[in-house]
Amino acid sequence: MNLIIGIIIATVISWLNFVIIDIYFGLSESPGVKGSKIIGENIKKRNGDLGGGFFQGNIVCSPDASAGTLLAAISCYLMGAPEGGFIAALLVYVGNRLCADPGYAGSIGAITTTLLILIFGIMGVTSEMFIVGMLIAITTIQGIHHPFTSKLIANISKKLGRYVL
Numbered sequence: 001m002n003l004i005i006g007i008i009i010a011t012v013i014s015w016l017n018f019v020i021i022d023i024y025f026g027l028s029e030s031p032g033v034k035g036s037k038i039i040g041e042n043i044k045k046r047n048g049d050l051g052g053g054f055f056q057g058n059i060v061c062s063p064d065a066s067a068g069t070l071l072a073a074i075s076c077y078l079m080g081a082p083e084g085g086f087i088a089a090l091l092v093y094v095g096n097r098l099c100a101d102p103g104y105a106g107s108i109g110a111i112t113t114t115l116l117i118l119i120f121g122i123m124g125v126t127s128e129m130f131i132v133g134m135l136i137a138i139t140t141i142q143g144i145h146h147p148f149t150s151k152l153i154a155n156i157s158k159k160l161g162r163y164v165l
Contacts, residue, residue, distance in 0.1 A: 001124030010133030052150025085114025
């Protein structure tokens with residue numbers, strides 16, 4: 001598969017995977033820690049959306065599915081799929097328990113990423129492409145324009161019934 005096309009496919013899949021999982025686990029409904037509340041309120045002050053801001057704040061303060069998906073892609077590259085992805089899921093799970101994080105978004109994200117790498121690997125989308133795709137996905141959520149992204153996340157959250165208000 002062409003490298004650029006593979007990276008685009010991996011980016012779209014990674015973005016949807018980690019955003020849907022994090023929304024499902026309620027990252028846009030409330031701040032999980034004090035830092036995510038501060039980030040959410042700051043984004044709202046800058047013409048963003050509070051729910052999307054909570055989502056972004058929760059990712060900064062407790063990476064959840066974004067970290068799980070990235071770790072799975074890296075582990076699949078280093079160790080092969082599915083072994084590497086399942087080891088990543090186990091490590092994320094242990095990390096969550098050590099930090100008393102009540103959620104499972106990171107572990108679920110690692111498992112779904114492993115399965116997606118296996119499925120799309122048949123089409124030629126490699127784990128290396130998923131690493132780049134996940135980095136691009138995280139950057140589009142955290143690094144481009146917080147108010148716009150927060151509104152996009154809020155709209156998706158509302159459609160999935162997981163919105164703050």
